[in-house]
Amino acid sequence: MIINGVSYPTVEEASRDLGLSAKTIYEHIRKGIIDEPPEMAQGVRTVRIFPPDYLAKAKQQIEEHRKQRKEQQRGGR
Secondary structure, X not given: OEXXXXXXXXXXXXXXXXXXXXXXXXXXXXXOOOOOOOEEEEOOEEEEOOOHHHHHHHHHHHHHHHHHHHHHHHHOO
16 A cells, blocks of 8 residues: 555555464454554545554564463363
8 A cells, every 4th residue: 555655564465474364463453462553544544554563563462372372272171
């Protein structure tokens, strides 16, 4: 997505980078697994963008979530 001449990654590009579907990314955001992405105004609407620094942090948050789930599963046996 290009806003004011600058290219910003979309959720589709983020899904490729994170290895998740766009739907799963939005679910992770809703559940608080990953932080809300930054937003930018584009005309009369606001859009979410997924810059590289956000994606790097999201990858760490997803990995931490996966580790916690594995630990919980081991403890439940």
